[in-house]
Amino acid sequence: VKTFLAQPPDRFRAIARRALADARMQEATDAATFRLHQGRLDAWQALPRVEELRERAHAIRMETVENLDRYVEEFAAAAQSAGARVHRAATAEDACAYVADVCRRRGARLVAKAKSMLSEEIRLNEALAAVGVEAVECDLGEYVMQLAGEHPAHILAPALEKTAVEIATLFSRAGNAVEPELEALADEARRRLRGVFEAADVGVTGANFAVAETGSICLVTNEGNGGLVTALPPVHVALVGIERVVPKLADLAVLLQLLARSATGQPLSSYTRLLTGPRRDREDDGPEELHVVIIDNGRTNLRAGRYKEMLACIRCGACLNVCPVYRKAGGNSYGPVYSGPMGAVLVPLLVGLEHAPSLPHASSLCGACTAACPVKIPLHELLLDLRRDLVGGGAASRLERIAFQLWALAWSGPRLYRASTTAARLLQPLASLAGPGRRWAADRTLPRLGRRYRDRADMR
Amino acid sequence: VPSVQLFATCLGDLVAPEAVADAADLLRTAGFDVEFPDRQVCCGQPAFNAGHHAAACRVARTFVRAFDRVTPIVCPSGSCATMISRYLPELVGTAEFDIWELSAFLDHHGAELPPRNAGRRLAYHDSCHMLRELRISDAPRRLLERTGAELVPLPRPDLCCGFGGTFSVRQPELSVAMADEKLGGARGADALVTADPGCLIHLAGRARHTGDAVRVVHLATALAQGVQT
Numbered sequence: 001v002k003t004f005l006a007q008p009p010d011r012f013r014a015i016a017r018r019a020l021a022d023a024r025m026q027e028a029t030d031a032a033t034f035r036l037h038q039g040r041l042d043a044w045q046a047l048p049r050v051e052e053l054r055e056r057a058h059a060i061r062m063e064t065v066e067n068l069d070r071y072v073e074e075f076a077a078a079a080q081s082a083g084a085r086v087h088r089a090a091t092a093e094d095a096c097a098y099v100a101d102v103c104r105r106r107g108a109r110l111v112a113k114a115k116s117m118l119s120e121e122i123r124l125n126e127a128l129a130a131v132g133v134e135a136v137e138c139d140l141g142e143y144v145m146q147l148a149g150e151h152p153a154h155i156l157a158p159a160l161e162k163t164a165v166e167i168a169t170l171f172s173r174a175g176n177a178v179e180p181e182l183e184a185l186a187d188e189a190r191r192r193l194r195g196v197f198e199a200a201d202v203g204v205t206g207a208n209f210a211v212a213e214t215g216s217i218c219l220v221t222n223e224g225n226g227g228l229v230t231a232l233p234p235v236h237v238a239l240v241g242i243e244r245v246v247p248k249l250a251d252l253a254v255l256l257q258l259l260a261r262s263a264t265g266q267p268l269s270s271y272t273r274l275l276t277g278p279r280r281d282r283e284d285d286g287p288e289e290l291h292v293v294i295i296d297n298g299r300t301n302l303r304a305g306r307y308k309e310m311l312a313c314i315r316c317g318a319c320l321n322v323c324p325v326y327r328k329a330g331g332n333s334y335g336p337v338y339s340g341p342m343g344a345v346l347v348p349l350l351v352g353l354e355h356a357p358s359l360p361h362a363s364s365l366c367g368a369c370t371a372a373c374p375v376k377i378p379l380h381e382l383l384l385d386l387r388r389d390l391v392g393g394g395a396a397s398r399l400e401r402i403a404f405q406l407w408a409l410a411w412s413g414p415r416l417y418r419a420s421t422t423a424a425r426l427l428q429p430l431a432s433l434a435g436p437g438r439r440w441a442a443d444r445t446l447p448r449l450g451r452r453y454r455d456r457a458d459m460r
Numbered sequence: 461v462p463s464v465q466l467f468a469t470c471l472g473d474l475v476a477p478e479a480v481a482d483a484a485d486l487l488r489t490a491g492f493d494v495e496f497p498d499r500q501v502c503c504g505q506p507a508f509n510a511g512h513h514a515a516a517c518r519v520a521r522t523f524v525r526a527f528d529r530v531t532p533i534v535c536p537s538g539s540c541a542t543m544i545s546r547y548l549p550e551l552v553g554t555a556e557f558d559i560w561e562l563s564a565f566l567d568h569h570g571a572e573l574p575p576r577n578a579g580r581r582l583a584y585h586d587s588c589h590m591l592r593e594l595r596i597s598d599a600p601r602r603l604l605e606r607t608g609a610e611l612v613p614l615p616r617p618d619l620c621c622g623f624g625g626t627f628s629v630r631q632p633e634l635s636v637a638m639a640d641e642k643l644g645g646a647r648g649a650d651a652l653v654t655a656d657p658g659c660l661i662h663l664a665g666r667a668r669h670t671g672d673a674v675r676v677v678h679l680a681t682a683l684a685q686g687v688q689t
Contacts, residue, residue, distance in 0.1 A: 322618075324620045364625075368620070400510075408514070412522065417501045436626075453472060
């Protein structure tokens with residue numbers, strides 16, 4: 001898993017360059033992120049006292065993070081009382097092995113999966129395929145990406161880079177020919193996925209929230225796949241990251257007011273489900289068996305110091321849509337699962353900074369993410385902290401470290417500053433030959449070092 | 461006569477000295493005695509944003525040694541003003557300074573400006589830290605309007621121009637793509653005005669490289685000289 005999420009130093013830049021060269025993808029990403037961004041702005045504007053609500057949401061999330069062990073225990077106990085089988089998984093491997101075991105015990109061959117970033121993070125589909133179980137993505141965007149053999153490019157609009165023509169080609173290759181029109185594509189997806197819902201032996205979902213008070217799983221979806229996946233198959237497995245816990249239903253109400261508004265601009269998503277325990281005797285639908293897999297997979301690492309703020313994330317995607325770097329670099333530049341500013345913070349924390357050293361630098365630190373975060377995570381400041389820790393942990397190159405040390409020496413006082421900038425002025429014809437100057441000068445004219453302001457006769 | 465301490469900033473001193481001179485003129489015209497503490501160097505931001513805190517701290521101390529805390533400090537850069545107000549005191553372990561970004565200071569003191577930009581259509585680019593950390597967005601626009609300029613709105617005024625300090629050389633392709641979009645949005649204006657030397661050298665350097673006709677001007681220059689056509 002570490003190697004799966006890991007991001008080698010030059011990968012971000014290489015993939016971003018490819019994305020920049022793809023005019024069609026630029027257009028698609030720009031249109032989708034702008035629509036979602038505008039939706040959030042309008043929804044926030046229509047909300048009375050949105051700042052107060054964000055403060056409350058932040059307080060709820062941080063109080064939960066501070067007492068995470070207790071709330072996770074509470075949730076596990078309540079879920080168990082409601083009839084769920086609860087498994088605590090420390091790692092992705094552990095979680096996948098448990099789900100595979102559930103499938104084996106039930107003789108399952110087909111798994112219907114609702115949209116879940118955590119299932120991507122633990123690579124559940126691959127783990128199930130290895131034991132002969134086919135997992136089919138039932139969220140339309142995820143289904144498209146699965147057909148394409150690609151990873152989701154956006155937390156909540158996984159296929160936002162794909163056009164109708166591309167999707168029609170993917171659909172046609174995997175079955176009947178389909179016209180590249182939205183309605184025809186949706187109808188065809190519905191027809192195919194209905195079959196999966198009906199035939200599936202196991203339904204797998206994530207959890208937007210897990211309520212400690214009641215042991216309930218909360219699922220927020222727009223396409224209804226979350227409903228069918230949890231209603232039709234005889235077994236439901238819910239994957240719950242430890243930080244998805246909220247203490248009480250009243251807290252959930254606060255967070256739900258912000259989640260859909262920040263994600264898509266909707267007051268509420270089309271379907272917001274609260275699932276407590278498996279099917280009871282008098283109920284018509286729901287699973288016979290409910291398994292709740294509570295997954296850590298590196299999250300405990302985040303609980304030290306300021307980085308715990310990242311555990312407050314509710315995965316709305318607002319920071320992606322507002323990010324000037326994401327909208328040009330595209331989701332896959334950040335790696336296979338989490339992207340944009342939240343990914344640039346979260347991935348290095350999950351896998352270790354040395355395994356994703358370019359991500360904290362995949363930002364101009366403009367701070368738009370922080371301003372857009374409904375739960376007020378100071379994302380750009382966490383990126384700054386990660387950069388500091390990169391240098392402190394020895395992950396910055398020797399050359400870079402020496403360069404900054406020399407710079408600091410040269411600018412440690414006014415006399416040395418004068419001498420060094422005079423030298424720089426004399427050497428400026430060479431500036432574009434190597435190092436940062438060369439990188440700058442490839443696409444921009446270098447600024448000219450002339451007479452310094454401090455040397456002007458009319459200064460005073 | 462009340463005094464201010466002028467902080468030129470390193471980029472201002474080295475690559476935008478005209479803008480600093482214009483800032484000094486504006487402050488004098490507004491009735492202030494402008495002191496230039498001659499031991500000033502830089503606030504340390506380039507290293508701080510790159511994660512090199514020891515280097516940043518060493519350079520930031522030059523600022524602490526050069527400026528006093530009694531007289532207001534004014535600088536023609538939103539991002540340096542952010543560094544000094546938000547990060548420097550904690551980095552160095554020192555008390556806060558009375559630091560002002562130029563346009564916020566002039567606007568606060570109701571500076572009067574002659575109509576040097578009458579008939580000019582100007583686009584104002586919000587630099588990120590000034591907009592989101594200092595929350596200064598009306599002051600520069602008000603001042604430009606006071607000089608008679610008609611403001612041309614940019615399509616996405618909230619978007620970063622792509623400079624971002626070391627980001628501009630770590631991710632040069634993304635950096636210039638962001639600049640191109642910002643420049644493209646200013647086509648209908650006589651000039652693109654920014655209050656940060658960082659945005660200025662990046663946007664102007666890109667425009668010059670591609671032969672883009674958009675002129676990029678520092679706010680201090682636009683206010684003190686007017687935009688020439």
